[in-house]
Amino acid sequence: MNVFKLLLERYTSISLVLRIFIGLVLGILLAWIAPAIALKVGLLGELFILALKAVAPVLVLVLVTASLASRQGSQPTHVRPVLMMYLISTFCAAALAVCASFLFPTTLALDVSKAEGNPPGSILEVLHNLLVSIFVGPVQALSSANFIAILAWAVLLGVFLRHAAPSTRTLLSDLSDALTRAVQFVINLAPFGIFGLVANTLADAGFGALASYAHLLAVMVGCMLIMALLINPLLMYLKLRRNPYPLLLTILRESAITAFFTRSSAANIPVNLRLCEKLRLDRETYSITIPLGATINMAGAAVTISVMALATTHTLGIPVDLATALLLCVVSSLAAAGVSGVAGGSLLLIPMATSLFGIDAEIAMQVVSIGFVISVVQDSFETALNSHTDVVFTAVASYDAESAKANRGA
Structure with a gap:
């Protein structure tokens, strides 16, 4: 028992990022040396993602409920400015993707097998689905990981539990802390999960299938990197008036790496909540904005939808004027907010964007199938x-908010 405890202490004393990097390297080596074994260890990755997805819905419900229940009327939150930045960033991503698609036009080989799916027919249908998903019972919302309904129930319960007995609010706070520790336990297993994910992915598909779509991937990934490393830092600077990169690099290291491998915004919610706590941010704010962001802050999805839609128009020789391009930016931004927080969620919204140009649904679904081919990277x-x-x-x-408060105090 003492030996196990000693090993556990040494394991947790190593930086999580270093542990993840080691798992990544070992996964690549195993896929290269023994592909058959690599396919089998994919179970580790599957179990890791399942564990994150299992704990995330309950954590969000309890954390948001406890935060709102314990909040007093005089305690401000900073949710509104966060929502504004979500919207601005998503629209900027769509506009950037449209510009990049015109500067570096991509054509597709629309002869792949059809992908299965039930894409929404219009932006109104996306908004309708969003509204309908709110009115779901709490048990069903938790079992299906419907984060919009979970947030709705958490807000409702949190507001009414403000008038509950102090012991009830204390119980909620204790339950929130216990779930947070459970999440920390799961996150500590990330290196094993990423080892399994990388080994299985490389052994199963590799990157050979991606070669024919290198140009398409370059446009998409380029847009996403520009958003992450240039446009978002610019938005940060305009708000904070200081060098944004030290904070940005910390967040990229602690959050983006795990999100890259789990490929699920919902699964990365516990990671982000833990990082917010580490950065000592306002808990009453991040307990709302992080799960909400996993649902509506989808700049990457806006890039995917816009680039794939315009690649289709270039392939078919359909001219796109400025007004239609601007409409595509708006539609992509709104559609991105309706993307599920799971892997590949943006791909089934591509037909909705291509319908703006009168493209047949059968052609659009072929584009979706290309999206699934490149989704390993995209x-x-x-x-x-x-x-x-x-x-x-x-x-x-x-x-x-802290800076403004300090200035007022001075």
Whole structure:
């Protein structure tokens, strides 16, 4: 028992980022040396993602409920500025993707097998689905990981539990702390999960299938990197008036890496909540903005939808004027907010965007199938961009409020 405890202490004393890097390298080596074994250890990655997804819905419900229940009327939160930055960033991502698609036009080989799916027909259908998903019972919301309904129930319960007995609010706080520790335990297992994910992915598909779509991937990934490393830092600077990169690099290291491998904004919620706590941000703010961001802050999805839609128009020779391009930016931004927080969520919204140009649904679904081929890379970068910016904008709003408070005090 003492030996196990000693090993555990030494394991946790190593930086999580270093442990993840070691798992990544070992996964690559195993896939290269013994592909058959690599396919089998994929179970470790599957179990890791399942564990994150299992704990995330309950954690969000309890954390938001406890935060609102314990909040007094005089305690401000900074949710509104975070929401504004979510919207601005997503629209900027769509506009950047449209510009990049015109500067570096991509054509597709639309002869792949059809992908299965039930894409929404219009933006109104997306908004309808969002509204309908709110009115779901709490048990069903938790079992299906419906984060919009979970947030709705958490807000409702939190507001009414403000008038509960102090012992009830204390119980909620204790339950929130216990779940947070459970999340920390799961996160400590990330290196094993990433080892399994990388080994299985490389052994199963490799990157050979991606070669024919290198140009398409370059445009997408380039847009996402520009958003992460240039545009979002610019938004941070305009708000904080200081060098944004020290904070940004910390968040990229702590959040984007795990999001890249889990490929799920929902699964990365516990990671982001833990990072917000580590950065000492306002808990009453991040307990709302982080799970909300996993649902509506989808700059990466806006890039994917816009680039794929315009690649289709270039392939078919359909001219796109400025007005239609601007409409595509708006539609992509709104559609991105309706993307589920799971891997590949943006791909089934591509037909909705291509319908703006009168493109047949059968052609659109072929484009979706191309998206699934490149999703090994595309979805990883998309999720990393989506998820880490939840923490970026929450941190910016919190630090800006603290700075304003200090200036008033001076």
